[in-house]
Amino acid sequence: MTDVRPRTSRLPVPPNRRRLVAVVAGLVIAVPIVAAHVVAWIETEFALDQLARGLHGMAEFIGDAVPPDLSRSVVEQGLQGCVVTLAIGLLGTTFSIPFSLLLAFLGARTTTRAPLVYQLARAVMSFFRAVPDIVFALIFVTAVGLGPFAGVLAIICHNTGVMAKLWSETMEEVDPGAVEPLRTAGASGSQIAAHVVLPSVVPQFVGLLLYRFDVNVRSSLVLGLVGAGGIGFSINQSISLFRFDEMLTYILMVLVFIIAVDLLSGVVRHRLARP
Structure with a gap:
């Protein structure tokens, strides 16, 4: 077949x-x-x-810097510079909080429904973030003279833009289901922020604030190189006078100082992260 x-x-x-x-x-x-x-x-x-x-x-260059100058006057000046550097970072971070908070509220879709206000707040954030803190320091040095005050003002301006952006993005990550009932009931943006948004993001806000404090302390070291005070100013002076052994002493002190700030901020962030 x-x-x-x-x-x-x-x-x-x-x-x-x-x-x-x-x-x-x-x-x-x-x-x-x-x-x-x-x-x-x-x-x-x-x-x-x-x-x-x-x-x-x-x-x-390294041969001229080694061994470091550990004389009492140099060490005392370095310690004083580290204290001023820490103070610049602390005040710059603290005084930028209210401005950052205001911009964050205006620049977050969760709390601002007016497109024009939202875009203006975002533009202000972008401006303060785009201009480096060292440029702000140069501007303020010409306005208020040499010294740490110019550094504080520079940190305030730059950190306001950076922290406002970080905080606004954190606020926009809040669960919309918690916001919509209040918005439907006619609550204002400030009421939504006070009763829903802020209680939800306080831990993230504090963590970001500590991170920015760490960064601002490092930035204040660089600002000292342009006359804004602190240990950076001492490093710049020692280089200008070709005292490289003093420069190495200040750099070693900066290393210890930065490690201490890192450890402190890390401990605080770790405690905040605990449930």
Whole structure:
């Protein structure tokens, strides 16, 4: 008996289009990245051979700095500079809180429904974040003179923009289900913020505040290099006077100082994170 069923011919297996698409997508992403790095290499005049030629000068510089000057006057000046640096970071962080809180409320969709107010608040945040704190320090040095007061004002301005953005994004992550009933009942933005948003985000707010305090203390070191006081000002003076052994002493003190601030803020954040 003959088989009368129609024979089915096997169709050729199509090529693996997924793999081809993945390769093309990888090239589309990789080529611009590589090109950007090539341009950056050229624009920054990155040259390892130039670094190798300069190693002799670096060795002489380190030789002039070692051993550090541990005389009493230098150590006392360094300790005083560390205290001023800590004070700049502390006051700059604390005095920026009310401005950051106001901008965060105005720049969060959870508490602000007016698009114009929201966009204006976001623009102000962007401005304060875009201008580096060292630029603010240079501006305030010309206004109030050399000293830590200019550093405090610079930290206030820059930290207001950064912290307002962090806090506003935290507020926008609040569960909408807790906000909508009050909004439907006709509650204002300030009432929603006071009764729902703030109680939900206080731990995150405090954690971000401690993080910014840590960053601001580091920033105040750099601000001292432009005349805003603190240990950075002492480092700048010792370099200008070619007293590299004093410079090394101040740098070692900065290292201990930063480690202590890191440990302290880490302990506080860890305790806040506990349920």
